[in-house]
Amino acid sequence: MYDYIIVGAGSAGCVLANRLSEDPGTRVLLLEAGPRDWHPFIHMPAGIAKLVGKKGVNWDYSTEPEPNLDGRKLWWPRGRVLGGSSSINAMCYIRGHARDYDEWAAQGASGWNWDSCRPYFLKAEDNSRGAGEHHGRGGPLGVSDLIYTNPLSHTFIEAAQQAGHALNPDFNGERQDGFGFYQVTQRQGARCSTAAAYLKPVRGRPNLRVITRAQASRIVFENGRASALVYSVAGRGAFCEAAAKEILLCGGALNSPQLLMLSGLGPAEELRRHGIAVRVDLPGVGANLQDHLDICTVQRCTRRITYDRLSDLKVALDYYLFRRGPGTSNVAEAGGFLRSRLAPDQRPDVQFHFVPAMLDDHGRNRLPGDGYTLHACALRPKSRGRLRLASANAGDKVKIEASYLSDPDGFDLAMLKECFRLSREILAQPAFAPFRGSEIFPGEATQGEAEIEAFIRRKAETIYHPIGTCRMGSDEGAVVDPQLRVRGVEGLRVVDASVMPCLPGGNTNAPTIMIAERAADLIRGAGAAH
16 A cells, blocks of 8 residues: 555656655655656757657647637647656746735635745755755756757847847846746756656655556545545556555646546536536536637748758757757747736736747648747736536546637737737847748738737637646635645645646746645645645
8 A cells, every 4th residue: 555646747746756755654656647758859858849749748638619719629738758748848947926826825825825835946946057045956856047049039039128128037036027048947958857857866766656657547435535546557457556645636737627527526517417426516626727828920030040940960969969059949948028018917917938940830830941939928818718528438538628718808819919919019120130031920911900810819829838627725616725635525635737726927837846845745744834
């Protein structure tokens, strides 16, 4: 028997496996539905471009048809490999704004205000710049400046300054707003996923067992307590392992709520529809789905300096022999945060990612020639979606109803228009003059409000930040309490991005790691929520 069973070896699960197994008397089982993180494209940062659509390490989700996005099914890649999405993401290390966490606490997630969360960001971090007021040194997670950056990324930062925006060398420092280069979750030019940071150094612990290709199907309860987990390995068998203390769900915003529902915890009507016995009626399971919707402006480049037509062989040789060159790039090298004219408070409400290559359909549609892409997303959308079961079979993907642009007052659409306007404004600055070719998306002819709106509905995509489907709070509608314990049962917690009450102002990987670091203390009783 194990003390803890962790379901999902992603951004949160690897952290918990490391921290809980620090006690040699504690037995930990970590289950991951995907394979080992052996693929070289995972570890070479620029390999992200080659991982697109690679089903062996990706759950390969798609939404249901989105009514406000021309009925399109949007592709949602999620990591299905040791390290989870931290093994396939763009590695941008962003915490968000301090007020984001104070907002969590104000919404009922007591003990999750900025002052309580900040120490866990620092505990996780091993920043190449060293320790200081805003950064940690010596933690498991490598955070570094990029070794190599494309000349166009420097041009973008210059253009942003010409447009009137401040330079910011550290988005996680004194202030978030401004433009500059991202720090990335890398160590010495290699991706530092949570599998590399937290799991690899402790794989030899005799009290930690890791099983890959293990698909969880349901939680077993005895006398109201989560006592065991049923799972298969590589599609075979129905194994059952008992947990003496707790079962910890770390499957992310899609898989954790699905497993809860398959185990009888969720909206009663939804469960009965699929013949699942209702153990606890929790309407909040699968609800409150939030994501950052993103719009890309794509421009041709008149010089061959982009990443569109690099020699794969030269990039690989430079990387593997010398750990240098474009292979060390996260591709989305530069970016920024600003406060738009629609911002309701003083926090930045728009984020940019600049890519010195042409991107269409997440890079799955390769465009000929050379160009560059500017991503822009609204950081605090009002639209809310939900998840529904496809069936009572754990192997059937959950149905995703993202409900983008569904807020009744039209705020989210207005924000996407603002994101696009600001993108064009930056790309029109003199710094880009030596490189600027024709605009590919949406094209110079797209000028009027109706045309811009049509472009957004036709081309907007996720930027991979789903959260909120097992919301943390103190009210009866919350799925987990502020100690991440599932309401109505014992011995069961959710520890991943699904517990976030609302989106942080930025990328979600670093906040998910923070949640797991703090959860480890909560589980061990060292940092009870207050």
